Amino acid sequence: MEPLREIHGFKKRDEDQLNEEHSPFWAIEKGAVLQEARCFNDTQLSSRKCQQVITKLLYLYNQGQAFTKTEATEVFFSVTKLFHATDGNLRRLLYLIIKEICPSSDEVIIVTSSLMKDMNSKVDLYRANSIRVLCSITDSSLLGQIERFLKQAVVDKSSVVSTAALVSGLKLMQVNPDIVRRWSSEVQEAASSENVLVQFHAIALLQQIKQTDRLAVNKLIAQCVRSNIRSPLATCLVIRYVSELLQCGSGVDTDMYFGFLESCLRNKSEMVVFEAAKNIARLPNVDSRLLQSAMVVLQLLLTSSKMILRFGAIRALDSIANKDPTIVAVCNPELESLASDSNQAISTAAITTLLRTGSEASVDKLMRKISSLFAGLQDEHKLVVIKTIQTLCSKYSKKHRSFISFLSSSLREEGGLEYKQAIVDCILHIVHANDDVKELGLIHLSEFIEDCEYTQLSTHILHVLGEDGPFTHDPSRFIRYIYNRLFLENAAIRAAAVSALTSFGLKCPVLRDQLSVLLARCVHDSDDEVRDRATLFSNWLELNEHRYVPNLDAVSDVEVALETYLQSSMDTSFCLDDVKQRTDLVQPSDDGKSTENAIVKDEHVHLIALKMCPQLSALGTNVMSSSTIPLTESETEYKVTCVKHIFPQHLIFQFICENTIEEQVLDNVSVQLEKISDHCDLLRNESVIILPRLISNTQGYTYVVFERPQSTPFCARFTCSLRFTAKEIDPVSGVPEEIGYEDDYLLEDITVNFSDFVLNLELEDITKAWENLPGGSELSSSYEPTQHASLKETLNQIISVTRLSLWHSVESQVSGSQKLNCVLAGVVDWDIITLVHLELSSDNMHNTKAHVKVRATTSEASRMLLDALID
Template sequence: MSLLSKKEEESGLSSYYNNKTTIIQEARVFNESPISPRKCRALLTRIVYLLYIGETFGTQESTTLFFGTTKLFQHKDSALRQMVYLAIKELATTAEDVIMVTSSIMKDMQPNSEVIYRPNAIRALCRIIDPSMVQGVERFFKAAIVDRTPSISSAALVSSYHLFPVAKDVVRRWANEAQEAVNAKSSSGLFSTGSASSYLGFGSGSNQNNGYQPMPSTSYITQYHALGLLYLIRQQDRMAVTKMIQQLGGGKSGSGSVLKNPMALCMLIRYAAKVMEEDPNVQRQMFEILEGWLRHKSDMVNLEAARAICDMKGVTATQLTRSIAVLQLFLSSPKPTLKFAATRSLASLALTHPASVASCNVDLENLISDPNRSVATYAITTLLKTGNEASVDRLMKQITGFMSEISDEFKVIIVDAIRSLCLKFPTKHVSMLGFLSGVLRDEGGYDFKRAVVEAIFDMIKFIGDCKEQALSHLCEFIEDCEFTKLSVRILHLLGIEGPKAPQPTKYIRFIYNRVVLENATVRAAAVSSLAKFGIGVDDDKLQRSITVLLNRCLDDIDDEVRDRAALYLKALKEPLLAEIYVKDDSVPSLSALEAKLVAYVNEPDAAEQPFDISSVPKVSRAQAAQEAARPSTLDTIGAPSVQKKSATPPPPTAEETRSAYAQQLADVPELSSYGPVLNSSAKPAQLTESETEYQVTCVKHVFQEHVVFQFNVSNTLPDTILEQVSVIMQPSADSGLMEDFIIPIPSLSASTSPGIVYVSFTRDSPEEFATASFQCILKFISKEVDPTTGEPEEEGYEDEYQLEDVELSAGGDYIVPSYANFAAEWDRLRGRSTATETFALSAMESIKAACDSIVEILNMEALGGSQNPTSTSIHTLQLSGLLTGGGGKILVRCRMTFSRGQGVTLELGVRAEKAEACNLVLAAIGG
């Protein structure tokens, strides 16, 4: 208690001592004469501390403190000067008129000034100056980058990072200096031969830098900063980045590398991995360089190179041999960090190459009892992925022993490993389900419990023998579940799987308990689940019982629960309503519905015609739930750039992409009279190689009477500007299309890429579906950029670039994927337009390849998992879609047989609401 009281007293004292108001009042110490370095340093430390913990100063307060701090430039105390620069750097973002201190800072940046001042002055200057002043201080930064003192060079390089976003053209001119800093073979040290305290300015000799003599440094940290800046400058030019990696890599052995700093080498390895991912053509060269780094003397470099090789796309077992050997060596290291890094990399690799990782199983088993439970967790999850069926029971016992000792984060990793193991060894489902049900009753957060529930869901879906037992475990779990989302998901699953069970009545008690005991959200889900039992089970007695329970829900205090109960009571009496609102598993796509409603209300004659809900594609309820969890609006979809992709946001769905395109087209005045977009390509077509200097992709937009081609053009050359960029399209004969106009890009540089060129065509017969092949040429005026001014030269030259042909296809551009209940819709369309034809797909090497090809050609929704055949000789693919322009539903049934040597024989059956749709599908496959 006395210790606690002492801490509280200290906390209260600190709160008063570091109070913002108190500090502002004490700032008068800056105006004292003579200046007291000790008092000023203490006060500046308190100011910086407040800023670092998130305290904010108002503009007036910051300005007062800032200019009070600048008065301390009169004093020569080295330690005080360092604190002055720290405070200036932090206050500059909120204070006014900070530009006035530039001259004082520039004085400390001079080559003849004290070495200890220059790094701090450089860092402060980059926060003070505005973009228009960068060119004026260019010579100072160039000199500092190549300075022999590492602290000065690093400060200039890091400051260049901060200046790059606001002054790209100026910083790009420092590439030669950055290259020189990378190539520096030796550097001068920072500390003197004397004591560090006297050098930093503490003690009697602080005003004089007596005895300072640079000494050699072996850290080479400047190379790390210089390499980062060099990549920042060259990142738009992939060929330049590739050349830089090859020059600095040191060849196949890696021993001749110019880079001596391990962190710089790790960064170069990441650049090499990024280049390999974007350009498979250089994969072989990059792989040889990465293998050379596996023999580097630094453990950090070895691990980074091994991880990069393991993460390569399409890596083979032979290529992984050396990387796995390096990781296996680290498994027996006495350093916990190396063991942790190696086991984590092997656990990730085991997902795709379990046989290759299996050679490390003996070493991994020795780590199960490792005192570091993080290492033990990764070791055992790797063994679960690579072990055989006989070792499952033994591993499950070992897992149970230490589950209570690890955090939820690592529990999730283990559960995910067991989830994949369930599908690998379905005969071991009893022990694995027992383990999952046991940990479900243990203490844990939402993420952990959700991972366990998802694992049980997968067992129910893919292992039929454990379905009934798994449902019972879930029923017991929701009795005490504290997470509303999980209760709702389990109730939804019970409503789907419960009516199909041999004894469906045993689940009703658990469901109705939720109506009595839970919150409104769970009660509403329980009502829906009860109704599915009444509608899905053909038992009059059970239906009467469900009716009684639902009638009780009519008195609920929540309107959602009452409304659901009323709806389902009505559906129980009328089978047609039950078919529509309960049995039908399809709902309109939320993003597509939103986009079409926006387009509808923006039409001039919207009030005169009803909204056509049949034109909205449908998705399954599971897909709709995923859509609802995503943002409803997206950023404008442009061309892919060569910059690093962000892993944070989820990739947009096809419907979200089309919605974003529709919003983008609505902002183009020339296209405003075209009406709503009927369909847009979900994936841009690549018209150039990935390593070329000009990158072009194409997106096709189909309107009622027009087709618009959107070309996303990227210029990757930083020293060239393209003007009057356009695309000339030459359609094939009798295409049924007539060109309207081209909207070019006035000017395109590397920093403004990508730009968009629009080419519009009129459909001669809107009721027909025109198909054509277009030859495309990129035309532009190329102008060099003056390196001194950053402006393009007055004279340029006309140039053109041949692009890949663009196809306007019969299926993919006029059909929108849409979910449907295939059996019910197929019977409904029996009396409508039908067509059947047989095709020989001799080029197809498997039924799976044929399925993928047909789905891609027709751009339709594969239903019921039929895109993934379970048989290698015979299969039926079921597809559903909507024809653009109000053409109605299209269903396709593809019966396929495969024989080696003859390929795939396809019987294509089509049923649609219009004859044009049948002809379109047949033409797409036949073409």
């Protein structure tokens, strides 16, 4: 029996331990908790039970559990009955849940009287919490009624009440600053309080109140510097304000402020000393003596027995080393000892700082030290080291072999995908920067894929091997690693291996026959993708041509040719050789190629975004797109450009919006268009696609869609205004405020021109095409283009206005006058063929005359084209 009792005793102890570790929130359900909330209505309240229920409700709220409006209202009315409770902990939870529930404006009135009663209570706990809750749930109209009480609370004798009022004022500055600005005298009085927290919050609120007045802010900071600030927190705050002033460096007393910072280095509080040293080291053009004093302080903090001081000092030095490593080099002995610190965050920061501050001669020694410490670090800290090594590759070009050796050994250790991906990216960065170590780096990556457990990483490496491997001294050494993947890995990796082997065969003719045999073995693979690739690539390798894949420079031309082919009867097979690439009349200079390529790339991105918009997917693929049109100046806070997309029955304005204000997000962004020309009556407003949110320094798209009559080109003009709801970002949490303000931002007008409807036209016989067009559509006119321009310049201007293609031109010169006869052609709105006979003449005084004959499929198109030329 004795052994049984012993076993039973162990079992009992295990159950007790399990109960102790069991979470009180495990498996709680919203419905059950709402049922428990009925205890708030009991005549005999149980403070302990009510606290437990409120805690569960708060847990559900913070876990994102959705409460219906009815449920939230019932909870709110129930908890308001707890204002009669006297238990301090229960009252704290009561105030907290009222803030979390955030009742509607109709319900706030119910609880306001109770909160105002608590605000006038003699119990500091009630007064402080009621102030916080009232400022969180009330609107501006109710705030005006309690403003007098808030002013009194700011200068209250109780530090708890005063701090609550000041912190509430900081929050109110974001939503109702006008009310808070009327507290200036009371806040100024609180700034001289002997309580450290009251003084800290008062100075912070004063700075917020005066932040729009630069002179007032300077005066406040100067006053704080001259006065005796007792609060270390307030002193740290003033140090930051002084640092911001000195960085601006205009119209400030630098001697006084630098003297203040130097005095803070001798403060009794370690917090103040650290803050002063950190800010001094970051200041530009700081005095060398003061900088040396700051570095000595940070160096002493590195040897502190307090872990938080060591961590703060090493973080400050690490950020300083990013800008000027030579300043931090004096701390290298202390940094080397911290590299083996028990705290991983400290050791990681010490390692990265040493990498930045060390010399090229010390890299090998440092890498050996890092190798011994690396295994004990977690992935998040290893990532920091890897990224630091990648940034230093260009600095220590002679140590690339040491870096690759360290990185390859790190690849063989355990780690997650993000960590392994960072190492591979770092190796590839070195490989592409230094051809001398390319083969070494690729060999290490080849060995890594032998045991790599991540498909995404293996396929990436196989692609790189296929691109760079054939250009090494011995390409054949990579074949074994790639071929092994064909039998030991999943389908995605096998497909990537087939492509990599094909790349070797195409780029290394010596290996082609061997690789053809290897690819033939994959033709019967169990996966369709692998089989298709192996079959196609085997045929490529059997060809004797040098080019296996056509060089498709003009992808847009191929797309148009494919769309035309799909709309035809498709009696013959589609051939890429039949695709004619477009050539411009005026070839761009070499200097303008990069800019032109960037513009084309941007326009392609905008077109992809249009096609990916689900609301516009039903409009089809026939689209004519204009170039990007700026609607704002380049230096404005909101940048907007527009692209016009013309479909057979729709006109879409695509607005590319960018917000450059980092402290603000824009919600519900749209562009309002107003018609201001007669032809706008042809359009019917169909929809506006709103951009839900636009964060800073990113691009977003909003669209305005019009329905238009088919095969009817027109000219129209619109006024534009950008509409949005601006929301400020909380500088502490980085989260946008819930309440914003609506605003309109005036943009430049947009014009739809005849040229927006024109496509290129390919003709074999111009004369025959002219005769086939109806003679009744022919219109002619003479006019004088821009004076003092050559004939070619005039022709280029006409082509840019109409977007017609030049098919024929003849120059002649008779008795001092020059003539240029040419034919322009184009397709308007997909099916209206348009031809123009243009005769330009110029005399000795460069007076140019133009005679135009226009024919088109319809007379309306001829008239519109002639108007576009003359205007």
